[in-house]
Amino acid sequence: MNTQNKPIYLDYAATTPVDARVAEKMSHYLTMEGVFGNPASTTHAYGWAAQQAVEQARGQVAHLVKADPNAVIFTSGATESINLALQGVMRFYHRKGNHLITLQTEHKATLDTCAFLEKQGCQITYLKTQSDGRVALADLKAAFTEQTVCVSLSHVNNEIGTIQDVSAIGELTRAQGILFHVDAAQSAGKLPIDVNAMKIDLLSLSAHKIYGPKGIGALLVRQQPRLRLMPMMYGGGHEQGYRSGTLPTHQIVGMGEACAIAATQMDADKKHLQALAEQLRDGILALGDTAINGTSEDKIATILNVRFGGVDGEGLLNALTGLAVSSGSACTSANVEPSHVLRSIGCSDAAAHQSLRFSLGRYTTAEDIEAALNQLKQALLLVR
Numbered sequence: 001m002n003t004q005n006k007p008i009y010l011d012y013a014a015t016t017p018v019d020a021r022v023a024e025k026m027s028h029y030l031t032m033e034g035v036f037g038n039p040a041s042t043t044h045a046y047g048w049a050a051q052q053a054v055e056q057a058r059g060q061v062a063h064l065v066k067a068d069p070n071a072v073i074f075t076s077g078a079t080e081s082i083n084l085a086l087q088g089v090m091r092f093y094h095r096k097g098n099h100l101i102t103l104q105t106e107h108k109a110t111l112d113t114c115a116f117l118e119k120q121g122c123q124i125t126y127l128k129t130q131s132d133g134r135v136a137l138a139d140l141k142a143a144f145t146e147q148t149v150c151v152s153l154s155h156v157n158n159e160i161g162t163i164q165d166v167s168a169i170g171e172l173t174r175a176q177g178i179l180f181h182v183d184a185a186q187s188a189g190k191l192p193i194d195v196n197a198m199k200i201d202l203l204s205l206s207a208h209k210i211y212g213p214k215g216i217g218a219l220l221v222r223q224q225p226r227l228r229l230m231p232m233m234y235g236g237g238h239e240q241g242y243r244s245g246t247l248p249t250h251q252i253v254g255m256g257e258a259c260a261i262a263a264t265q266m267d268a269d270k271k272h273l274q275a276l277a278e279q280l281r282d283g284i285l286a287l288g289d290t291a292i293n294g295t296s297e298d299k300i301a302t303i304l305n306v307r308f309g310g311v312d313g314e315g316l317l318n319a320l321t322g323l324a325v326s327s328g329s330a331c332t333s334a335n336v337e338p339s340h341v342l343r344s345i346g347c348s349d350a351a352a353h354q355s356l357r358f359s360l361g362r363y364t365t366a367e368d369i370e371a372a373l374n375q376l377k378q379a380l381l382l383v384r
Contacts, residue, residue, distance in 0.1 A: 007324045008368045008375075012361030013158055013186060013303050014326060018254070019211035019362070025257045026213065029053060029250035039247045040236060050249045057256025061218050064259040065184070065203060066194040071220045073239045074252055078185040079109040081204035081219035082152075084242065085181045086113050088229030089150050089202070090122055093179075097147030099123045103135055104344040107158055110183060111340075114152075123147065131346050132295035133162030141172055150179040155187035159341040159357055160294035161303030163191070170199030179227065185209050185217075189262030190270070190300060195220060201227055207251070211362060212258030216251035219243075265362075270301070273360050276369055277301035280358060283373040287380060293342055293355055304358045305342070311383045313354050319379035323372055326357050 009017075018026075028034040029050075039054045041047025055069070062069040075081045090100060102114055104126045114124045125143045129135050135153065151173050155166050166182055173180040181202040184193060189210035195203055203220040207213055221227055221242070235244030262269075281304055284290050289309035308316055313327050327339075338352035347355070358372075 007322050008372050009324045010358045010360060010364065010368070010372060011324045011326050012364070013209075013357065013359035015208050015214065016211045016361055017363065018208075018213055019258060019261060021261060022212055022254050022257045026250045026254040029253050035249065037249075039249055040238065050247075053249055054247055054252050057252045057259075060256035060260040060263075061205065062220075064188060064193070064263050065205075065220065066196060067203070067220050068223045071195075071223050073219045073221055073242050074247060074255075075217045075219055075243055076215055077208070077217035078183060078204045078206035079217075080243075081206075081217050082107075082109045082181075082183060083113050084219050084229060084232055085202040085204060086110070086117065086150065086152055087232060088242070089179055089181070089227075090117055090120075091230035092228050093149050097145075097149045099125070099145055099147040100149060101125045101127060101140065101143050101151045103127050103129055103153050105129050105133055105157055105159075105162075105341045106152070106154055107183060107185075110152055110154070129162075129345060132298065133157050133160050133341075133345050134164060134298060135169075137165070137168055137172065140169065144176055144178065148176070148178050150181055152181040152183070154183040154185070155191070155193070156184075156300050156303070157294075157341060158186050159303070159339060160305045160345070161186075161299040161301075162294055163187070163298050163300060165298075166200065167198045173201075174199040186300070186303070189259065189266060190302065192266070195222075207255035207258055210258045210262050213251050213254040216248060216255045218255070269362055272362075273364070274301045276360050276364055276366060277304065279366060279369045280304060280360070280372070283369065284358075284376065287373075287377060293347060293351075294345060302360045304360075305355055306358065307347070307351050307355045308380065309354065311354055311380065313356050315383050316379055317356060319382050320375055323375050325359075327355070 035049045037046030037050040039050040058072045059069045061072050118124050127135055156163055170180050179201045182200050183204045185206040188205050201222045206217040231242050233244050238244050284306055291307045293305040338349045342352040
C-alpha cells in the first residue's frame with residue numbers, strides 16, 4: 001500500500017508496520033485513563049489489571065504456536081530470545097557437554113552468540129547447507145557427538161526464505177536427547193507451528209515481524225519434561241526468574257494481539273501473498289539476465305532473493321529511489337561484505353553483490369508489484 005508518495009515497501013522481512021488493530025489495543029495500556037499499572041504490583045487493582053492483560057497476551061502467543069502459556073517468557077525480541085536460549089542451555093547443561101550445532105546460514109543473532117560461546121569454551125559446529133539452503137539430515141546426524149547439548153537453526157531463512165524440515169530435525173534431536181532451538185522470527189504467523197508435534201524445545205519469536213511493536217518478543221521454553229536455563233539478567237525474578245525487569249504491558253498486549261490476528265488471518269494472508277509473490281517472481285524473471293537465489297521449492301513465498309546479472313546490487317539499490325528493498329538482512333545490510341548466506345549456498349562474491357532481497361507482507365498490493373516491476377525495468381536500463 002503506497003501512500004503519501006512514500007516508496008513502495010517491499011522489505012517486510014526487515015520489519016512490518018504495526019497493524020492498526022494492534023496499535024489501537026496498545027493505546028489503552030499507556031495513560032492514566034487506561035491500564036498503566038505494573039504487572040508485578042500485586043497489592044492493588046492497577047497491578048491486577050495489568051497482570052491480567054499480560055496473561056491474556058501470554059495465552060495468545062502460546063495459541064499461535066500450540067504451546068502451554070506457561071512456556072512463554074517475554075523478552076525484548078528474537079535476538080535476546082536467541083541469546084537466552086543458547087547461552088542459557090549451554091551454561092545450565094555444561095556438565096552434560098559443551099557442543100552446539102548450528103548452520104552457516106543463520107542470522108547474525110545466532111552466529112554472534114555462538115562466537116561468544118566459543119570464547120567461553122564451547123565447541124560449535126557450523127554446518128554447510130545444500131544449495132537450496134536446507135540442511136541435509138544425514139549431515140546433521142553425523143555431527144552429533146556425546147557432548148552435543150543443542151541444535152539451533154531458523155525455521156525460515158531471513159534472506160532467501162528457505163524452510164527447514166523442522167519436524168524431521170525435531171525427531172532426530174529428541175531421539176538423541178539433544179535440545180532443539182528454533183528461531184521462528186520469519187515463520188511465526190506465516191507457517192503453522194506446533195511446538196509439541198514438531199518436538200521443539202525452545203522457540204524464539206519477535207513481534208515486529210508479525211505486525212506487532214518493536215522491542216518485544218518471546219522465548220518458549222519446554223515445560224514437559226521441564227527444561228532449565230541459566231538466566232542472563234537478574235533482578236526481581238520476573239518471568240519465572242529467566243528474565244528480570246518490569247514487564248512492558250503495552251508492548252506485550254501488542255504482541256498478543258498481533259499473534260491473535262495472525263492465527264485467524266494466516267490462511268487468508270498466505271493466499272493473498274502467494275499470488276503477489278508469483279506476480280513479482282514472474283515479472284522479475286521476464287526482465288532478463290536474472291536468477292532466483294536458493295530454490296523455488298521449500299521456501300516461503302514472501303521472501304524473494306534475486307541476482308541481477310551485469311549490475312552492482314548497491315548501484316541498483318540506489319537507483320530504486322521509489323522502492324524500499326534490501327541487499328540482505330536488515331541487521332547487516334549496511335555492511336559492504338557479500339551476504340554470508342548467499343556465499344554459503346554457493347554464490348560467488350560477485351553474484352552475491354549483484355543480489356537484492358524483496359519481501360512482501362499483509363499490505364502489499366498487486367498495484368505495488370506492478371509499479372515495482374516498472375521501476376526495476378527503468379533502473380536496470382540505467383545501471384546496465
